[in-house]
Amino acid sequence: MELRWLEDFLALARTRHFSRAAEMQHVSQPTFSRRIKLLEEAMDATLINRQTLPLSLTPAGEQFRAMCERMTRDLRDTRDRIAEIEEAAVRRISVGSTQGLFSHFFSQWADRTGLRDRLAINLESTNWIGEDFLDALDNGDVDLVLCYWHEHLPWRQRLDPQRYTWLSLEQERITPFTIVQEDGTPRFTLPGTADQPVPAISYHSRGFLSSAILEQISRSTEQAHLFPLNENTHSASIKALVKQGFGMGWLPYRMGAKSQQFGQLARAGGEQWDVFVQIRLIRLRQPRSEDTITLWNELENQHDE
Structure with missing residues (x-):
């Protein structure tokens, strides 16, 4: 029929x-x-x-x-x-987000600001790396980008204030974590030695966090001895390997502190090894949608309160 x-x-x-x-x-x-x-x-x-x-x-x-x-x-x-x-x-504003921020920051932030129903995550963006996010803004693939930012990004000059504008939402602490041993002590501890370097799960060199971590290591009064095991794009991948005991890795503090699967995580070094980066929301200075400007103005007003 x-x-x-x-x-x-x-x-x-x-x-x-x-x-x-x-x-x-x-x-x-x-x-x-x-x-x-x-x-x-x-x-x-x-x-x-x-x-x-x-x-x-x-x-x-x-x-x-x-x-x-x-x-x-x-x-x-x-x-x-x-x-x-x-x-x-159609009216929802498309957001490109790094995988780590999507998994442990976006939902809480969107709920807190009352914007969840007006934002839509572009899930493809969780596989993008570094400058891919600005390319997506330029190409119209997303209206907003949620990402980390710091002064040591090798391509930081690309964020031209004549083309882009941004809001700094929060500061993120990136902490070295390791699995704990049966006696409760960290399995791996910075700075390591030349004879016994610390196995490390690293971030992709084109990503947002690798250069910030390397800069922090270079400024430390203690020399870090690391043995890089592999390079990963996402914090979740690094966390999984750390929790299975393969090595230590830098993770957003809120992401490492709450996990219990495979074994408890602990610091792999003192606070001098912590890295601080900004969580930024970025848009084109001349966005394609008036809805983007309206939402942006609301966010700016919330930040001013």
Whole structure:
């Protein structure tokens, strides 16, 4: 049974005339009559009394008409609701976010600012690295970028204030973590020695955190002896390897402090090894949507309060 057959039947029930109903449905009368016949065959019942002038509905037809009216009403309401949902989705502002910030910061921040229903994460962005986020802004793939920022990014000059503007939302502490041993002591501890370097799970060199960590290590009064095991793009990947005991790694403090799977995490060194970066929200100075500017102004007002 096809939906248009139900619409045909309602048109015939209203007009009680095959020719006028066919005209309403924008089909020829033979085609219309054939569709009504197919409908009756599908229902295994006679719905139209063709012996009366004007046409009338049989008792089965009256029952069927009530069902058709409910279905078409529900369909119309559903279509309207879907249209509203689609319109709202179009109005939602697209956000590109690093995987780490998406997993442990975005939801709480969006709820706190009351913006969750107006923002949509571009899930592809959780696989982007470094400058990919600014490329996405330039290309119109996202309206906003949620990322880390610090003065040691090798491509920091790209954030031209004539082209971009930003808000610093919070400061993030990046802390070296390691799994603990059975006696409760850290399995790996900075700074290590030349004979026994500390195995380290590193960040991708094109990412946001690698250069900040290297700069902190270079400024330490103690020389760090590290044995890089591998390079990862995401904090979650580093955390998983750290928790399985392969080595130590720098993680956002809130991300490392709350995990219990595989074993408890502990600091792999004192606070002198902590790295501090900004969590920034970035947009084009001339955004493509007025909704972006409206939302941005609301955020600025919240920060000023």
